[in-house]
Amino acid sequence: MLKIMLNKSLVAGLLLLPAATVFGQKKDIPTPQWRPRYHFTPEKNWMNDPSGLFYLNGEYHLYYQHNPLENVWGHMSWGHAVSRDLIGWKHLQVAIPEIETKDTTTWIFSGSAVIDKNNTSGFGTKKDPAIVAIFTANQPKQKKESQYIAYSNDGGLSYTQYQGNPVIDINKKDFRDPAVFWHDDTKQWVMTVAMVDEHQVRIYGSKDLKKWDVLSDFGPAGYTRYGWECPSLLPINVEGGSKVKWVMLVSSGSERGPLMQYFIGDFDGISFKDDNEGKKVRVLNYGDAYYAAIEWRDAPQNKKILLGWLQNGARETFPWKGQMSIPHDLSLKAIEDGLVLIQSPSSVVAKVLSGYxxxxxxxxxxxxxxxxxxxxxxxxxxxxNSYWLEAEFNLGDAKKVGFNLVENPDVTKNVMVGYDAVNQRLYIDGSTGEVNNKSRRNQMLLAPMKPINGVIKLQVLVDNSSLEVFGNGGEKVISTMIYPDANATNLSVFAEGKGVLKYLKIWDFKQGK
Structure with missing residues (x-):
């Protein structure tokens, strides 16, 4: 759950922008030109972290941090939407609203939701199991965060608060974002929750989702300059075999805004041990917008599908603010540097592209x-400016290859997506097209990436106000927000030196399906 420490980082970046850009914007002006067509947005009002992802009866359920009253952060509740293909979404009523009593305001911060198939909680039956939501209750008047549960007996449409809440309370101000899963080997529910200021993930165990015992702590490790949030621990198959490793995801702020890191290791039902003993920083996404990603753990074919929040940054959108990334399929791959997490646009989305x-x-x-x-x-x-392209370049002797996106008619402003063969880097260059929208620090986004036998592959997802780039099949990912002018719709391919565009395919999105 995004809180003050990340806002400080964002503010620091905004201070590098021209004052008129940040402070001269008008609010509540409709911005349909920036509404994405194949990335999720709420119908209206503020949205941030995804929460409580689960799959049931052919539908992917998405809860998300939501202000149902205004287009700014506040009144935190769980919005709700469902989809059969992760592109077309049905918006539903608020599932868990904020709780207001005479003495206390309780905001519904980030968390998870599980289908209690064995009725361990007693909230349902084995024939008709309850869905149990586990979330952080933020109580600003008391300056405290604790973990609550609520249960649904109508398929996740509405929830009843557990009368024994809180289920975990250690009397801390910053203690949040529980992610819960069933661990079959130890026959228990496992929770990861952020000890924010300690840069730790606390791991709990429970037999019934109500009583929780501390199992272990992970961290400090990796990047620790800013507080940790939104931890998640999940098993992922290594490509090319039956080996399984565990991956720990953690979100935090950084000098350029949001950052997510990951650790690869083993989990024995009690503690997580990082293969690199916490000494290596592994970056999940090299952009300046991707944050708080969690996964559908129970998708068909045992897929692990990651979904992150893309932050708006400096620009206002209306009547909504905030969008989700494209869902990412996760796998692990062995390369010369060791195991890396691979993220590719989900095959669930890819197989229905032609229908949309x-x-x-x-x-x-x-x-x-x-x-x-x-x-x-x-x-x-x-x-x-809503399209999806896939390309493959033979670098030859080219120093750079790539695409000019959202280019204006006189070809003086654009956003470049390319590969720098000299420095072996994937990049997004917004130094002309986004100069008034981004801090100088974030106008060039870079990810180290090596060619494979002289070839690089790109998947470029442009969706009106978002841009996601996947390099070499998801080995590297850069996600960012863009705000092109209405007439900036040109697309071109370029090379500095002599290169070969071996393959190119484009899907242009219509308005709706």
Whole structure:
């Protein structure tokens, strides 16, 4: 759950922007040009962290931090939506509203939801199990955070607060974001929760979701300059075999805004041990917007599907604020540097693309690009800024290759997505198109990445106000927010030096399905 320590980081970045950009914006002006078409947004009002992801009866359930009253942070409650394909969403009523009593305000901060199949809690039956939500109760008047549970007997539409709340209370101000799963080997529920200022993840165990015992602590480890939030611990298969390793995800602030790191190791039902003994910082996403990601653990075919919140940054959108990333399929892959977490746009989304968009295959393959740019708009069925492209470059002797996105008609402003072969880096360059929207520090976003046999692969997801780039099949990911002008819809491909565009495919999204 995003709180003050990350806001400080964001404010520090905003102070580097021109004053008129930050302080001269008008609020409550509709911005339909920036509403994404295939990334999730609420119908209206503020949204931040995803919470309580579960899959039931063919539907993916998404709860999210939501202010149902205003388009700013506050009145924290759990919004709710469901989808069968992770693109088309049905908006539902607020599932867990804030609790207001005479003496206390309780905001419903981030957490998780589980299907209690064995009725360990007694809130349902084995035939008709309850869905149990586990979340942080933030009580600002008492300056305290504790862990609450609530249960649903109507498929997650509404919840009843447990009369024995809180189920965990250690009388701390910053103690939040429980993620709960069933650990079959030890026949217990396991919770990870953030000890924010200590840079630790506390691990609890429970037989019934009501009584929790401390099992162990993980951390401090990795990056510790800012407080830790939104921990999650999950088993992931290593590609090419049956080996399973455990991955710990942690969110925090950084000098450039939000940051997520991950640790790879083993979990024995009591403690998590990092393979690198906490000495290595592994970055999950190299952008300046991705935060608080958690996963669907129970998706079909045992998929682990990660979903993160993309922060708006300096610009206002209306009547909504905040969007989710594209869902990412997770796997582990062994490379020369060891195991790395692979994130690719979810196959659940990819297999239904043609139903939501007009597919346009560019049949010209092995296009030689010799120190120039080639306009691609004539190849596109639409001219908007909601599209998805996949490309493969043979670097040859090119120093850089890539695409100019959201380019204005006189070709003076754009956002570049490319690969720097000299320095072996994937990058997003917003130094012309986003100069008034980002701090100088964030106008160039970089991720170290090596070519594979002289070839690099890119998946570029442009969705009106978001940009997500996946390099080499998800080995590196950069997510950011962009705010192009209405006429900045050009797309071109470029090379500095001589390179070959081996393959290109574009899906242009229509308005709706």
């Amino acid at each position: 968009a007009l597919e346009k295959s560019l049949l010209e393959k092995n296009l030689v690009i010799n120190d120039t740019r080639i306009n691609l708009n004539k190849e596109r069925p639409f001219t908007g």
